[in-house]
Amino acid sequence: MKLERSSALLGAFAVGAVTLAGCGSDNNSSTGTSGGSTAAESSASCTGKENLSGAGSSAQKNAMDSFTAAYISACSAKGKKVNVAYNPSGSGDGRTQFIAEQIDFAGSDSAIKDEQAAQAKQRCGGNDAWNLPLVFGPISLAYNIEGVDRLVLDGETAAKVFNGGITKWNDPAIAALNRGVALPDTDITVFVRSDSSGTTDNFQQYLAAAAPQAWTQGAGSDFKGGVGQGAKGSAGVAQSVAGTPGAIGYVEKSFADQNKLRSAEIDNGAGPVELSAATASKAIAGAQFTAEGSMNLALDLKSTYQTKAAGVYPLILATYEIVCSKGYDADTSAAVKSFLTSAVNEGQSGLEQLGYVPLPNDFKAKAAASIEAIG
Known part of the structure; x- marks a missing residue:
């Protein structure tokens, strides 16, 4: 359903x-x-x-x-x-x-x-x-890059940023998605959850589904990318990104908004999609239950994470x-x-x-x- x-x-x-x-x-x-x-x-x-x-x-x-x-x-x-x-x-x-x-x-x-x-x-x-x-x-790829008001990432570049495969903001793979944008030649500072977190699990499930060749670390409630500084809770990650030029982290949209952070657009193969109510709603419309007819309403979001439909922001979570x-x-x-x-x-x-x-x-x-x- x-x-x-x-x-x-x-x-x-x-x-x-x-x-x-x-x-x-x-x-x-x-x-x-x-x-x-x-x-x-x-x-x-x-x-x-x-x-x-x-x-x-x-x-x-x-x-x-x-x-x-x-x-x-x-x-x-x-x-x-x-x-x-x-x-x-x-x-x-x-x-x-x-x-x-x-x-x-x-x-x-x-x-x-x-x-x-x-x-x-x-x-x-x-x-x-x-x-x-x-x-x-929706989960925001919240970033803090001075002078960059619009940033586009896709599943592969996001995976490589969060597992150390990309370490500079002006890396050719990021630059190719952001033509005409003056990306700085600075190190990327990655912030991740230090505590066991469903947000981390959903984020890693997205990376594994959207970029299976780039993200081979798997999913789970503990971050497995091998890089980044840990921060406690969504509030901690958002505050850390906000206080660190050149930083990026994954947090729910509400925490990105509270800390006045910009959210990267995601190109899922049909062009860049900004994080908004309308684009997240389209993703939710495609979500499916793991067991039809059950009172246990667990969801299977893999198809959502892999979508290539236009105008759909694929990185969402359901919180239970x-x-x-x-x-x-x-x-x-x-x-x-x-x-x-x-x-x-x-x-x-x-x-x-x-x-x-x-x-x-x-x-x-x-x-x-x-x-x-x-x-």
């Missing part, structure tokens, strides 16, 4: 800077504006335990703050006090904490699978853990909430379902201004059905 775009996704949106809470903070109780339905109309039950805990993906930190604010507002309107403490400690750490029963749900930019999925099944009392993508976000399909105690189950119901509905409004692409309507319905089925 392909995800169809809603008409709302076809328009470009203005991306505004938002204040990012400290990367180590787990207090998300600040107020905010909920969207979609009004608080009084929210379908969230606001039942179950008062305080939920989550950890993981820093890519979805800004979205999680917005989800939490919308949930608090919706439940306050119903006379209920709730809170969600989310620590953006990285996708790998979130999955580990979820398996260890230290948190109620994990945020992850890649689906839980293989050995970790088996471990999560034990944590969930013999029941499967589900991957529920509630936010889509990992939850037990069954196996929670009654109070936790009710609270998890209530929070995610709010997130998939009124929580989606306003994500555009945070640099994300909201769920297409047909996918929103599938996510809502999976949330309702949590036991």
